[in-house]
Amino acid sequence: MAFNIESVPNQAGKPAILLREAWREGRRIRKRTVANLSKLPPEIVEGFRAVLKGAVAVGDIGELMQVERSLLHGHVAAVLGTVRGLGLERMLHRTRSRERDLALAAVVARVLSPDSKLATARRLSPETATSSLGALLGLGPVTGNEMLDMLD
Structure with missing residues (x-):
């Protein structure tokens, strides 16, 4: 089973960007649409693509967050x-x-x-x-x- 993002031509003009799951049944490859990503910004879609290819979603957490205080518990x-x-x-x-x-x-x-x-x-x-x-x-x-x- 694998997930990928496909751009499917649409009659309305813009292609639909779909998150799809694919698996093999015998000799046939089956596909199922998991989510429609068409309304998401392109950078988010590219982030999904990178994650599905094995990239890390966040490079360095220290760049995004800063611990201001940590109490012992x-x-x-x-x-x-x-x-x-x-x-x-x-x-x-x-x-x-x-x-x-x-x-x-x-x-x-x-x-x-x-x-x-x-x-x-x-x-x-x-x-x-x-x-x-x-x-x-x-x-x-x-x-x-x-x-x-x-x-x-």
Whole structure:
């Protein structure tokens, strides 16, 4: 089975550009139209042709995209999942509140990276986050004073 792009003459003037599938049944070659590409721009059709011939669709992904920020997530999800599995959230408080989420974040952050409360607050705030913990708990901006008040 093979795919190719064919230009088929049309009575209306412009030829139809079709994506076709071809296969052999005995001595006969069968064709089936998969898509009509006539309305696509010529550069897109040429891109399809190149891909069907084995070319790479995108040469260098770095030219098209630039990573602006990448937050660590795997170890955060593992520790947070374990803490939730143990029921620590409900031990801290039955209903969800910002204070409970801050306390939970402090526990998880201490397991992941034992830092001061100010450093933990900075790691949780969206602007200076180093992991996805603050986003997973929906904390938003966190101040050092909030982390200190959480202990009271």
